[in-house]
Amino acid sequence: MTRLLRGLHPLRRVLTGRFVVPVALSALVGTGALTFVLLDGQAQGGASGGPGGANGILVALDQAGTGAPQNPTPPKQPKNTGTSNASVRIYRHGRLVAYGNSAILYEYPPQSYIPAGQALFETFCSSCHGTDASGTSRAPNLVGLGPATVDFWVTTGRMPAENPNAVQAPRKPAKLTDKQALEIAAWVNSLDPSEPAIPHVNLKHANLSDGFNLFSLNCAACHTITGAGDALAYGTYAPSLRSATPTQVAEAIRTGPGNMPRFTGNLTDKQVRDLVAYVTEKIQHPSNPGGFALGGVGPVAEGFVALLFGVGVLTLVAYWIGERA
Ligand code: HEC
Ligand code: HEC
Known part of the structure; x- marks a missing residue:
């Protein structure tokens, strides 16, 4: 373990600098915020895309001559x-x-x-x-x-x-x-x-x-x-x-x-x-190739959840190395 840490020596110097904790923290918070914005954006996109999409479809319906009772000769x-x-x-x-x-x-x-x-x-x-x-x-x-x-x-x-x-x-x-x-x-x-x-x-x-x-x-x-x-x-x-x-x-x-x-x-x-x-x-029968589905919200969100946890773990490692030094 010590040999491994010695191998990490240059990295350790960077990680134990006095900017490590603030930088790691802001990275964690930043990624968290980004994940939140992206997840939220997805939900918002669905919501605002909804009525918009519906309007588009309704226009198409009207052009097809249905659902438009005011049209005198459908x-x-x-x-x-x-x-x-x-x-x-x-x-x-x-x-x-x-x-x-x-x-x-x-x-x-x-x-x-x-x-x-x-x-x-x-x-x-x-x-x-x-x-x-x-x-x-x-x-x-x-x-x-x-x-x-x-x-x-x-x-x-x-x-x-x-x-x-x-x-x-x-x-x-x-x-x-x-x-x-x-x-x-x-x-x-x-x-x-x-x-x-x-x-x-x-x-x-x-x-x-x-x-x-x-x-x-x-x-x-x-x-x-x-x-x-x-x-x-x-x-x-x-x-x-x-x-x-x-x-x-x-x-x-x-x-x-x-x-x-x-x-x-x-x-x-x-x-x-x-x-x-x-x-x-x-x-109704999605095929799941493995891993956690995370509610099936989609690959982008899942990638960012992985990144969020990944950065969290890196922060903990940085703390740990810093403490050892
Ligand atoms: C403008 C948004 C919109 C679009 C576009 C839309 N739906 Fe819906 N759908 C709804 C809403 C709202 C309800 C619930 C209506 C209610 O209960 O009053 C619904 C209900 C349903 C239900 C009933 C679900 C259940 O378990 O009771 C099915 C099935 C469904 N939609 C399928 C579809 C399919 C398939 C399409 C595409 C061809 C589609 N919808 C397009 C808004 C939409
Ligand atoms: C407690 C009051 C109540 C009872 C009881 C009730 N309804 Fe309704 N019904 C409503 C309301 C309110 C709506 C409009 C709901 C909406 O748009 O989401 C509705 C909507 C509907 C619609 C859709 C109408 C449309 O234009 O799309 C149908 C069909 C319907 N009801 C059938 C029935 C039948 C059949 C029964 C008996 C088995 C029943 N309802 C019992 C209150 C009731």
């Missing part, structure tokens, strides 16, 4: 973008029961579910949304919403809400079963038949690299590239994507819950399928 929806203008349409007794293509099949809940749905709505929903679902001062009108919207809010546990004054209804364990959600969706849809129906995503031939590109372009600004979620403006947030099922991811994309934009004409069903595959296969 151009026709492109084919296979979540509406019944799809390459496959399935009728039973003259009624459209499903539509879609090989990537996504959108299915209406059966008519026979309507009476049970009305009873459930009366019990669990009418106190806020009104017995005819047209809304009250406590909650919005639901008439004219497609089955996918109702199914999303009920199966993700957002509805029935616990606190109607919350800025945003949180995801929580579902109070009603999947079948009950479909029954309510069937009844609401019977009041004013609408789209989209419930998406069943066929993930078999999904392209994960296309999914990744689409995700970085359309979703990462709000949900972050790892899907961990992030704060948006005014106390709202883009939630983590770790719990959503394939149907819920497709429903979110096609219906735009809360402050999320609705992606319709600008994403084909094939693209939605690739996105769903990327979220449910890659984001």
Whole structure:
């Protein structure tokens, strides 16, 4: 050990100079501050990038002729973008029961579910949304919403809400079963038949690299590239994507819950399928090559955390050598 220290002699001279402690300390504090700024910058970037990104997307949506009710003559929806203008349409007794293509099949809940749905709505929903679902001062009108919207809010546990004054209804364990959600969706849809129906995503031939590109372009600004979620403006947030099922991811994309934009004409069903595959296969099951994930905040932050600890250890070594001298 002493031989090793003697080998370090020139270094020791530098390290034991009277500037060592202040310099080492300022390096430690400086790196710490830098790490903090970078980590914080990342969070801020996500937050401020969110609404900005959303505006960009909303503009794109408007150009595609959707989501702009003030437009007097909206151009026709492109084919296979979540509406019944799809390459496959399935009728039973003259009624459209499903539509879609090989990537996504959108299915209406059966008519026979309507009476049970009305009873459930009366019990669990009418106190806020009104017995005819047209809304009250406590909650919005639901008439004219497609089955996918109702199914999303009920199966993700957002509805029935616990606190109607919350800025945003949180995801929580579902109070009603999947079948009950479909029954309510069937009844609401019977009041004013609408789209989209419930998406069943066929993930078999999904392209994960296309999914990744689409995700970085359309979703990462709000949900972050790892899907961990992030704060948006005014106390709202883009939630983590770790719990959503394939149907819920497709429903979110096609219906735009809360402050999320609705992606319709600008994403084909094939693209939605690739996105769903990327979220449910890659984001929900990240492959970790080893080491600590540090919450998966990203390689830059992880590098700086390493540097922070590294400089800390160096400082301790400098103290130790200084003391020995
Ligand atoms: C305690 C009051 C309350 C109850 C009970 C309730 N809701 Fe809601 N609901 C709300 C509020 C408030 C919102 C708006 C929340 C938001 O935007 O985050 C909402 C939003 C929704 C939305 C989204 C509307 C849209 O335009 O996107 C749906 C769908 C919905 N509720 C369905 C239901 C169903 C179905 C039930 C019964 C199972 C239910 N709600 C029970 C208060 C309630
Ligand atoms: C402008 C920001 C924004 C963008 C862009 C955005 N989202 Fe969202 N997303 C949100 C918000 C906000 C919510 C929660 C809405 C609520 O609960 O009121 C949400 C909810 C979700 C949910 C529901 C999660 C759960 O577990 O309940 C999924 C899934 C989702 N988004 C997927 C996506 C995908 C995929 C994309 C890209 C195609 C995307 N989002 C783009 C803001 C965004």
